[in-house]
Amino acid sequence: MTKSVPTPADVAAAARRLGRPVTEAQAASLAQYLGQLVKWNARMNLVGPADWTAIFDTLVVDSLYLADFLNGLQLGDTPLCLDLGAGAGLPGIPLRTIWPRGEYWLVESRDKRATFLRSAVGRLGLAATHVFHGRAEEVLDSLALRGNHATADLIVSRAFMPWRELLPFVRPMLRPWGTVVILANTPPPPEAELPAGWSPAEAASYPAGGKTRYFWPLQRVEPQP
Structure with a gap:
């Protein structure tokens, strides 16, 4: 019978089974989050799977591979x-346990989920990781009031909205040559199908839940003068 609350050793074993080992400290943080x-x-x-092993194998797996993928980008x-x-x-949240670079904002408009995010981030003590409770289009104005950058270097999207709608939505939020990484269940579209002002970088695929998933990195391109 699957334990409802994993130990760090449980998580470390699950990560090894997926082919992406984690350190003892990372396993402890992931176990606490799960x-x-x-x-x-x-x-x-909050999520479909009910037990931690299913959550790990189908959802946390994205974070493990995403950390390695982001390390390969020029951010x-x-x-x-x-x-x-x-x-x-x-x-x-699992990403931040193994990829702590920069300042990371979890943007969520729904009350209960934002409450959970604040609780989880607080309990884990994740460095430079924050929760913005509000609409995505309002986040940069809020950050500007705090003295932050005017635009983001990286935007991560997992099922936030279809990519054809997402790209014009996030373009004003990204700095020139900033990157949006879309987590998807299908390969990226041909470059010819992308709207003007976007340049694809090399996509990556990885196994998750018995299927193949993809990271699509797309850069915001400034028009030629």
Whole structure:
């Protein structure tokens, strides 16, 4: 019978089984997050899977591979990152346990999910990781009031909206040559199908839940004068 609350050793074994090992400290943080998520999920239906192993194998797996993928992008040492429609903190919270670069904002408009995110981030003590409770189009104005960058270096989107709608939506939020990474269940579209002002970088695929998933990195291109 699957334990409802995993130990760090459980998580470390699950990560090895997926072919993406984690450190003891990372396993401890992931175990704490998964335990909290399972408990809250029983009351408010944050994610579909009910037990931690299914959550790990089908959802946390994205974060493990995303960390490696982001390390291969040219984002600078302290990028400003926005995670749109952060929901239950996937991929953002597990990602931040193993990829702590820059400043990371989990953007979520729904009250209960934002409450969970604040609780999880607070319990884990994730460095430079924050929750913005509000509409995505309002986040940069709010950050500007705090003295932050005017635009983001990186935007992460997992099922926030269809990509044809997402690209014009996030374009004003990205700095020139900033990157949006779309987590998808299908390969990226041909470059000819992208709207003007976007340049694709090399996509990546990875196994998740017995299927293949993809990261689409797209850069905002400035028009020629």
